[in-house]
Amino acid sequence: MTATYTFDVFSSLDGYGAASANWTGYWGKQGPELLDHRLDLYREEQRMVFGATTYRAFVRMLASSSEESEVRDPWVTRMTSMPATVVSTTLEEPLDWPDATLVSGDAVDVVARLKEESEVPLRSHGSLSMNRALMAAGLVDLVQVTIFPVITGQTGLDPIFRSAADFDLELVESRTLDARTQELVYRPTPH
Secondary structure: OOOOEEEEEEEEOOOEEEEOOOOOHHHHOOOHHHHHHHHHHOOOOOEEEEEHHHHHHHHHHHHOOOOOOHHHOHHHHHHHHOOEEEEOOOOOOOOOOOOEEEEOOOHHHHHHHHHHHOOOOEEEEOOHHHHHHHHHOOOOOEEEEEEEOOOOOOOEEEEOOOOOOOEEEEEEEEEEEOOOEEEEEEEEEEO
């Protein structure tokens, strides 16, 4: 049996993974239900998988934050304590992550092997280009999109599905958090 791989991503309504200008984390729309739900998602034993860009972004954000910062919300703290695989041909050890393994090579090959060998589910938060490649290779079992109630047409960064292959999506779960944020979990199949 192979491990389940979840591509977990935050998005504006118009499909951006981040924004510039005066937007804060979560686009300023986090609430207690969202934060509690995120912590619940990360209570389960799982292995995180990151590409180099997302790994660098997390390390930079954590290094520049205080203990009270929203960057260190309990779910993020939990995520950083989980075992992680960082796929990169540019990073070098040691990694600044408590239980991370650096694996050099093609993400498709690395994740295919992880899915066969892992005894726990795999989850990737962010890592957009890596996860688009994994989706194209048929290695993503679930796409979990948390949609924040904002449109960032002028300031949006990182279009989540830019240049992605075409997929049909089967809705597996949906929920509304804090009466404004949508979480949608889909099973992707190539179209």
